[in-house]
Amino acid sequence: MNWSHVALNCASVPVTEEFYTRWFGFERANAFVLGNVQIVFIRLGEAYLELFGPADGSPRPPGGPALPSADGPQQRGTARHIAFQTDDVDAVLARMGDAARVTLGPLDFAEYIEGWRSVWLTDPDGVVVEVSQGYKDGAGT
Incomplete structure (x- = not known):
């Protein structure tokens, strides 16, 4: 298992991307x-940020409760x-057994990157953890 990324919710992906790149x-x-959500991966060495734009393309208002999402x-x-990167999502789930409290997936993203699959689960405190296989840079840049 290897560290993969932290995903950030952004009011404006271009503004957030420019901030971290500049x-x-x-x-x-x-x-x-992906669907109606803009996603951009940026990296610094081996560290990645996954930037999520608002689902409808408009900025999210500040404050208020977090919207539910798996x-x-x-x-x-x-x-x-x-998020963590592995060679085999299914093997990780099998090894975890009942400890894998899956909230979403596994989902196949081969339409974007061949071999890319992810599953989301929660840790004991409710933090969402993505386990992914097959992600590669450059497919949609």
Whole structure:
């Protein structure tokens, strides 16, 4: 198992991407639209941020309760989930057994990147954790 990324909810993906690229040296690693949500991966060395835009393309208002989502809270300014990369999502789920409290998936994203699959589960405190296999940079940049 390897560290993968932290996913951030953004009022504006371009504004957040520019902030991290300009001031911290991140570079775009991937970008695509999943359903109606813009997603951009940026990286600095081996560290990734996954930037999520609002589902309808408009900025989210600040404050208020987090919107429910199986892959983590969607409130602007919050971490959506933490993520780890593995060679085999199914093997991880089998090894975890009942400890894998799955909230979403496993889902196949081969339409975007061949071999990419992810599952989301919660840790004992309710933090959403993504376990993914097959992600590669550059497919949608």
